[in-house]
Amino acid sequence: MSNSSVTSSLTAPDLGDGPLMTKSSPTSSNNTPKMPSSDRSRKPHKDDDRANWINGKRPKGYRTPEGREAAEKSKHYKSGTTIPHLVYPCDTYEGVLRHAVLGAIRSAGVSYGAKALVNLCLGMLKVMKGKVSFAKVLKDSFAGQDAIRFGSFFGTFSFLWKLVNNGLKLYRGTDDRVNGAIAGAIAGLSILIENHERRKTFAQQMFIRSMQGVYHAGKHRGQFSFRHGDALLFAFASAQVMYAYTMHPDTIPKEFFGFMVKTARVPAEALAINRNMVRGFPLDLKQVRAMIDRHRPTKLAIETVSNMSENASVLPCAALHPWIDSCKKNNVERFVQVTKEIFPVYATLNFVPLLVLRMKRLAKDPINVVSKTTFNTLRSSVFLAIFVAGYQTQICTHRNLLLAGLPLGNSKYLYWFIGLVCAGVSIMVEQESRRAELAMYVLPKAAESLYKILYNKKLVKGVKHWDVMMFSFAMSIIMSFYQKEQQVLSPFVTRLIYHVLGRS
Incomplete structure (x- = not known):
């Protein structure tokens, strides 16, 4: 993963929120009720005064209590x-x-x-x-x-x-x-x-x-x-990205795709074979056997692949993680490994801005600032680990249900839906103030992927110097x-x- 891709990654550093001002805006009237003191809640304010609009028409220059609160908070965005x-x-x-x-x-x-x-x-x-x-x-x-x-x-x-x-x-x-x-x-x-x-x-x-x-x-x-709009936006954008990862890897940046393959540890050859199977091509058993031989396969994995038919509908779990027979052990191992590998990256992207831009606050309260930054780093690492392990768990569950005889098929849209579910669950682990940042990171990649898919199908045209x-x-x-x-x-x-x- 290159420096440029990491720098602009979904780990955009959390520079912290300034202390919340509980005073009303100077431009508000004396009758404006006091605003709640929590700066984390995004629920509609109980004291919202939109009901007092004359004939339901918004007065010129009107700001909701939440808007006035945001104006007060923005005064502290430049501190440190x-x-x-x-x-x-x-x-x-x-x-x-x-x-x-x-x-x-x-x-x-x-x-x-x-x-x-x-x-x-x-x-x-x-x-x-x-x-x-x-x-x-x-x-x-x-x-x-x-x-x-x-x-x-x-x-x-x-x-x-x-x-x-x-x-x-x-x-x-x-x-x-x-x-x-x-x-x-x-x-x-x-x-x-x-x-x-x-x-x-x-x-x-x-x-x-x-x-x-x-x-x-x-x-x-x-x-x-729109309540929880940032979490929903992240979930839908991630669904498109995961669909591109499995079905159209050429529509996402090569470095980003390489990072996804390395993090998920599913062989890139397995993704390519699965794409061909979804599109109706017969399975090349020699190719599958050669693939698992490069990843230290277990005896059960070799036996499972040897007994496969060219008309199989999906790749079994033995081909997706041939080095471990148990799906549960593999997914737990993925969770632990992703957390360990991504933690130093998150630490770099969280602590460097802390040293460069918030030295005054760090010197004033080093224990509290460092402990909070460390906790947020671990929390972000766990979020990504849940995302990866959750996606793989759903893939393994799908394979096991097919093996049990359920006629679920292997539709390409299944991978979009699985991405939606795992993103919607994992994003709730992150702190609420970070969810919009994550959505802002993933959305451009999802939009680019969707555009390229439509462009390849000649449904849209390109624009020169659009960037x-x-x-x-x-x-x-x-x-x-x-x-x-x-x-x-x-x-x-x-x-x-x-x-x-x-x-x-």
Whole structure:
């Protein structure tokens, strides 16, 4: 699994929630009831005052109690930084230019350093396994194109955004969403610095984040709301990803597919054979026997495969995990192994931002902060382990029920449904504040897979330079929200913009 895929993985670091302010918004009336103190619950507020709308029409500028609470919380999303902001008065066009240059230097340095440090920590995992030397990891982390491009991209984005935003503010004499939207769209062209794969990843992620902001904006205005929408979104997106993993692996990134195969430990050849069987091709018994011989098969596995027919409807469990006869033992082993292997990765992605962006809070209360981060790391590791073991358990159950004589068949849509079930169950293990982040990670991959499937069937057409256009469009929306309504963006996005790009 490459550094780039890990950095943008579903383990987007949880930077923590600021303390909840229980005061009402300064813009709210004196009759506005106090808001509940919990910042974890996403249930509708009991004191929701939408029933008091005149003729059921939303007043101009109205925010639900939840929206006002989010506005108070967003004031703390920018806390904990130890990196000074390089600013210059923007009273003149010369000052605007100097401010943009200083901001670009700061943003490039922060993003380059953070990326290089993440690459170094992930590379150390390979050093400990003896796969590569420390000198090579050190060189690749700090002198490789990965970190240099990353820093150049953020530095250029920061320069264009500050230059255009503050230039328009000076020219128009007003500071509003329009400035942020135009500046975000122009700054989005900086994505051309990155390679094609990174462009696509950024475009997908930022577009989803912008749509999340639009949803929250409507929700805070009382226009719509959907309970557990993040968990359901993750479940449906994961169902598409698991369907692609089993039936259309060419529609998901190669590195991501390789990570899935390595984590699940189901041989890639077994997935290919199963795809052919679902599509009605006869089974090649020699191919199956050659496959299990490469994975230390047990006597029972050899015997089971030897007695198979070319017209078999599914691959038995003996071919999916030939090294262990018991399905239960195999799935327990998968749970333990996934937890052990993914824990260092989660630890890196959780503790590096802690050291870079929250040093002040860490120094103030080290025991509490470290223990909470460690617990969240273990919790995320268990979530992924349940996902993997749960999917394999359902596959084994399906095979065993077929062996018992139940006419369940081997439909390709079965793998989509199994993915839906295991994702819906496992996501509930994660903390509620992290579920939206996981959904935002999986959804772009699911959308890309679905698009490629439809494209291969000639049901949709391709668009040239769609990644650049999508990124610019997304950043236009995000930066307009960041300008005047930061609370509708996720805390992760707000902190990322503030700590890396600084003030506008």
